[in-house]
Structure formats: structure tokens, C-alpha cells
Amino acid sequence: METATIASRSDFAQWAIERASAIVAEQGGNLALAARDGVDDKIAETGNALGQAIVNALLEVFDGLIGEDE
Numbered sequence: 001m002e003t004a005t006i007a008s009r010s011d012f013a014q015w016a017i018e019r020a021s022a023i024v025a026e027q028g029g030n031l032a033l034a035a036r037d038g039v040d041d042k043i044a045e046t047g048n049a050l051g052q053a054i055v056n057a058l059l060e061v062f063d064g065l066i067g068e069d070e
Contacts, residue, residue, distance in 0.1 A: 006065065016058060023053045 006012050027050045034042040 006061070012061070012065075015061065019057045019061075020054050023050065023057060027053055 004015055006015060031043070031046045031050055034046040
């Protein structure tokens, strides 16, 4: 993973958009396959995994913003 400097709210917003787009590109295919199969449990599982990946990325950068001292 590359390091990014976030100096403003707009920098964070841009990073979040780019990171979410990358996650959707990486994992969106699984959701599309589940939707095509039409199995509700599989759709929910893959949708939750996609959402969790985005949450994890946001928490990772938030942890970097507050520093390890807090």
C-alpha cells in the first residue's frame, strides 16, 4: 500500500473516493456474480464483505490521522 499525505478535508475526501473505487473494482465482481445467481444469502454475504472492506480502509486512514499516541 502506498503512503498518501492528507493535509485537508478535501484531500481526505479525494483519497476516500479513490480507495472506495479501487475496492469496488477489486471486489465488485463477487457481488455481481452473487446477484446473477440470485441467492439472497450470497448477495448479502458479498455485499457485507464489500462494505466491510471500505470501512476497514477508512478506519485504517483514520488511525493514521490521529496517530498512535492517542
